[in-house]
Amino acid sequence: MKLEELRKIREKTEKEMFLRDGKARIKVVVGMGTSGIAAGARETLKTLLDEVAKRELKDVIVSQAGERGLSSYEPVVSVFEEGKPTVVYGNVSVDIARKIVAEHVVNGNPVSDNVIEVNS
Amino acid sequence: MSIYRTHILVPVDEGTVQAGVFEVKRKLEQAILQKGLEKEVKVVESGTVGIQDKGVILVVYPERIYYTNVRPGDVTLIVDEHLLKGHIPPGIKHRTLDIQAGMKSLHNTGLTRQQKRVVLDKSWKIAPDNIREVLAAGGYSALEKIFGEKITPEAIIDTVKKSGLRGRGGAGFPTGIKWEATRNAVGDQKYIICNADEGEPGTFKDRLILEGDPHKLIEAMVIAGYAIGATKGFVYIRGEYGLSIERMQKAMDQAREFSLLGANILETGFSFDLEIKKGAGAYICGDETALIESLEGKRGNPRVKPPYPVTNGLWQKPTAVNNVETLANIPQIITQGSEWFHTMGTEMCPGTKVFTILGHIESPGLIEVEMGTPLREIIFSYGGGISGGKKFKAALLGGASGVFLSEKLLDVHMDLESLKENKAVLGSGAVLVMNEEASIPDMLFSILKFYAHESCGQCAPCRVGTHQLLQLAWNVREGKGQVEDIDTMMSLAELMWRSSLCPLGQSVITPVKSAIENFRDEFVLAVSHNQVS
Ligand SMILES: Cc1cc2nc3c(=O)[nH]c(=O)nc-3n(C[C@H](O)[C@H](O)[C@H](O)COP(=O)(O)O)c2cc1C
Ligand code: SF4
Ligand code: FES
Numbered sequence: 001m002k003l004e005e006l007r008k009i010r011e012k013t014e015k016e017m018f019l020r021d022g023k024a025r026i027k028v029v030v031g032m033g034t035s036g037i038a039a040g041a042r043e044t045l046k047t048l049l050d051e052v053a054k055r056e057l058k059d060v061i062v063s064q065a066g067e068r069g070l071s072s073y074e075p076v077v078s079v080f081e082e083g084k085p086t087v088v089y090g091n092v093s094v095d096i097a098r099k100i101v102a103e104h105v106v107n108g109n110p111v112s113d114n115v116i117e118v119n120s
Numbered sequence: 121m122s123i124y125r126t127h128i129l130v131p132v133d134e135g136t137v138q139a140g141v142f143e144v145k146r147k148l149e150q151a152i153l154q155k156g157l158e159k160e161v162k163v164v165e166s167g168t169v170g171i172q173d174k175g176v177i178l179v180v181y182p183e184r185i186y187y188t189n190v191r192p193g194d195v196t197l198i199v200d201e202h203l204l205k206g207h208i209p210p211g212i213k214h215r216t217l218d219i220q221a222g223m224k225s226l227h228n229t230g231l232t233r234q235q236k237r238v239v240l241d242k243s244w245k246i247a248p249d250n251i252r253e254v255l256a257a258g259g260y261s262a263l264e265k266i267f268g269e270k271i272t273p274e275a276i277i278d279t280v281k282k283s284g285l286r287g288r289g290g291a292g293f294p295t296g297i298k299w300e301a302t303r304n305a306v307g308d309q310k311y312i313i314c315n316a317d318e319g320e321p322g323t324f325k326d327r328l329i330l331e332g333d334p335h336k337l338i339e340a341m342v343i344a345g346y347a348i349g350a351t352k353g354f355v356y357i358r359g360e361y362g363l364s365i366e367r368m369q370k371a372m373d374q375a376r377e378f379s380l381l382g383a384n385i386l387e388t389g390f391s392f393d394l395e396i397k398k399g400a401g402a403y404i405c406g407d408e409t410a411l412i413e414s415l416e417g418k419r420g421n422p423r424v425k426p427p428y429p430v431t432n433g434l435w436q437k438p439t440a441v442n443n444v445e446t447l448a449n450i451p452q453i454i455t456q457g458s459e460w461f462h463t464m465g466t467e468m469c470p471g472t473k474v475f476t477i478l479g480h481i482e483s484p485g486l487i488e489v490e491m492g493t494p495l496r497e498i499i500f501s502y503g504g505g506i507s508g509g510k511k512f513k514a515a516l517l518g519g520a521s522g523v524f525l526s527e528k529l530l531d532v533h534m535d536l537e538s539l540k541e542n543k544a545v546l547g548s549g550a551v552l553v554m555n556e557e558a559s560i561p562d563m564l565f566s567i568l569k570f571y572a573h574e575s576c577g578q579c580a581p582c583r584v585g586t587h588q589l590l591q592l593a594w595n596v597r598e599g600k601g602q603v604e605d606i607d608t609m610m611s612l613a614e615l616m617w618r619s620s621l622c623p624l625g626q627s628v629i630t631p632v633k634s635a636i637e638n639f640r641d642e643f644v645l646a647v648s649h650n651q652v653s
Contacts, residue, residue, distance in 0.1 A: 001387070006255070006378070010261075019126075019127050020182070032204060037204070037205070064206035066207030
């Protein structure tokens with residue numbers, strides 16, 4: 001094996017470890033309380049994971065969190081980005097989840113129709 | 121490509137194995153399957169994380185939360201509540217990781233006490249027996265840098281010298297100077313030896329590195345070999361460290377497979393190989409010259425110095441012997457530079473130090489902090505204070521050949537210079553904490569028992585002296601002694617210091633003198649029981 005090959009292996013596996021570094025650019029968190037799950041939060045979470053994997057986004061963490069009492073808006077997804085206000089989305093269906101990744105996470109444009117809260 | 125949203129690290133070491141880690145792991149994997157989370161949650165077996173007596177531990181990323189004392193019955197709750205629903209189940213003990221990995225964390229916990237991790241940067245983080253994870257976490261990037269940028273051996277030695285790295289095996293000798301002397305010594309064959317004998321009772325910092333990040337040690341030894349001009353190295357591992365030996369062996373096999381060890385490393389033309397040697401369990405074999413004798417297949421008796429191993433080491437060839445923790449600093453000194461190393465610790469003693477905190481302490485285990493951290497912080501902030509709400513009485517610093525400190529010295533800074541000013545030593549970095557109920561004469565007795573057992577018997581002052589000391593300490597402890605016995609102990613230890621052949625016999629004076637000087641009242645009280653009755 002040569003140096004170049006070593007570098008390639010390293011790059012390929014970096015994504016794996018990144019989760020344990022805590023150095024994410026963006027963190028996408030799905031509310032997964034009982035009512036969230038009832039409203040389909042599991043599917044939303046899986047879709048987010050899928051999209052992030054498909055696009056090979058290297059610096060995004062998808063994670064789960066407890067409920068925040070916004071039950072009429074479930075599934076609720078929050079997008080945390082360093083140096084920017086946190087955007088909270090409501091009624092995030094599978095389609096909206098795809099849109100959030102494509103438009104907000106990748107291009108930095110929040111999907112305004114589904115925003116229910118902006119916290120700085 | 122599929123990704124996991126959560127990684128759960130399951131640290132495996134003797135302690136967690138005893139506490140039933142594999143049962144918990146099996147339950148965990150079952151519960152994850154049951155909830156259909158197997159594509160989202162990854163379970164990783166990792167090395168020990170240095171927490172003692174807290175049962176089975178589970179570390180959850182990216183939340184950076186760890187559970188302690190996890191029982192098989194807790195697993196369903198953790199999976200249902202935490203992994204599925206995202207909140208920590210009530211009633212299950214957990215804490216947030218307070219180590220300073222990845223620095224800029226989105227999940228900053230606001231904890232004030234952050235450990236600085238260099239040597240242990242990858243424990244808590246990787247599966248040590250998966251070289252791909254190791255590479256992803258930055259393993260072997262120092263080697264990559266050296267060969268990629270064609271850095272010369274002289275330049276490496278220069279960087280290590282400028283870094284100010286000093287031996288972590290006890291003596292504190294500058295590593296760069298040791299390497300330079302070995303490089304400059306005349307010899308057709310040179311060796312690098314990693315001292316992983318770790319004979320100090322209660323200490324397990326080297327084991328943590330061996331088990332948790334063996335690849336770091338391999339990388340460091342390849343670099344050392346390249347720097348000093350050695351093509352062969354030995355890792356001398358304490359025989360009882362079964363898991364360390366196993367992990368090291370596996371890591372070496374993987375490194376060879378990836379061309380990071382062995383002939384023609386990364387097709388650069390440089391060859392270097394390693395071999396593991398099992399120590400037979402004598403404390404004296406941790407002394408570098410005794411270790412070399414043992415490696416040569418002889419009884420582990422220390423040699424008279426000089427000549428030193430750097431000129432006349434293994435089979436009389438120039439040899440650099442370095443402690444595990446010392447070597448573990450090397451890769452990052454190479455990748456981040458000597459100036460970076462000086463951003464930690466003190467001017468004369470840069471970098472970090474791993475301490476083993478044990479005894480009457482709330483959270484026993486290992487911590488890595490900057491050199492020069494006050495003892496008080498180590499005991500009360502990192503160690504969580506004295507267990508059971510008792511009061512502090514004494515700390516024994518540096519293991520069996522260490523120093524008894526009283527409360528007066530709690531504010532001493534833990535670096536070689538400050539300790540020396542206060543007649544103390546850093547030694548292996550063991551901090552044995554004793555509460556108000558501990559008996560110093562008892563403690564000294566058990567240390568002397570250790571010495572009497574470990575004296576190799578080669579020279580009379582130590583062979584005879586250790587047993588006489590033990591007898592005297594027994595008399596004192598049992599209330600059968602005289603006040604004069606206390607002074608006899610002092611003069612005996614002093615005689616041994618002057619006339620013993622090796623540092624083992626010479627060092628008895630350190631615990632004896634500090635115990636008697638700092639806690640004389642207790643010794644006098646012990647013998648006075650004799651007068652009374
Ligand atoms: C009795 C005795 C026991 C020792 N045990 C150890 C040991 O277990 N591990 C270790 O690294 N050094 C031990 N040392 C120190 C070694 O002789 C040597 O100084 C050290 O391995 C050098 O490495 P360093 O410069 O990286 O510290 C011991 C020394 C003596 C006198
Ligand atoms: S001082 Fe003790 S351990 Fe050292 S050579 Fe003499 S008898 Fe052996
Ligand atoms: S233990 Fe080292 S030779 Fe006996």
